[in-house]
Amino acid sequence: MMRRLLTISFAMALATTALAQETHEGEHASEAQHSMGTPAPLDATMRTIDVSMFETEDGRMVFEPSLIEVQPGETVRFVISNDGLIEHEFVFDTPAEIIAHKDEMMTDAAHDMAHDSDNAITLEPGENGELAWTFANAGVFEFACLIPGHYEVGMFGPLVVRPTTM
Numbered sequence: 001m002m003r004r005l006l007t008i009s010f011a012m013a014l015a016t017t018a019l020a021q022e023t024h025e026g027e028h029a030s031e032a033q034h035s036m037g038t039p040a041p042l043d044a045t046m047r048t049i050d051v052s053m054f055e056t057e058d059g060r061m062v063f064e065p066s067l068i069e070v071q072p073g074e075t076v077r078f079v080i081s082n083d084g085l086i087e088h089e090f091v092f093d094t095p096a097e098i099i100a101h102k103d104e105m106m107t108d109a110a111h112d113m114a115h116d117s118d119n120a121i122t123l124e125p126g127e128n129g130e131l132a133w134t135f136a137n138a139g140v141f142e143f144a145c146l147i148p149g150h151y152e153v154g155m156f157g158p159l160v161v162r163p164t165t166m
């Protein structure tokens with residue numbers, strides 16, 4: 001009996017801790033990098049996701065695949081190929097950050113187009129590049145090309161971080 005009570009209170013303590021952590025993370029949701037994860041060294045990565053960027057004959061610009069799914073805690077290596085005829089970029093962030101960066105690139109003509117960072121890479125036609133990232137929390141993020149006009153004709157897609165359901 002005593003043992004059972006202890007087990008229950010231990011389980012409740014765990015649940016309370018989990019809840020507290022969740023609330024704490026929610027408070028820092030505006031810090032995109034924290035909620036999405038952290039850059040990873042390229043040699044410590046586990047899974048490779050190949051992403052191709054190109055223009056279509058009907059005037060669209062796309063990513064292939066159009067949806068990326070990863071698991072919380074997973075480290076992935078993105079191998080990005082610009083298979084198009086013009087410059088493209090691959091950037092992933094929270095949807096809010098994507099919109100903010102997009103507006104910035106639209107309005108600031110002097111803005112340096114190549115804003116490569118830990119979560120972004122700009123590639124010339126025919127060029128390849130790599131990014132590695134450890135995704136922390138479950139959530140729906142977005143990948144996009146923010147070169148003015150490209151997002152509007154299709155260069156974006158959801159980056160879903162969630163546990164695999166079997």
Ligand SMILES: [Cu+2]
Nearest residue numbers: 088089145150
């Ligand atoms: Cu583009």
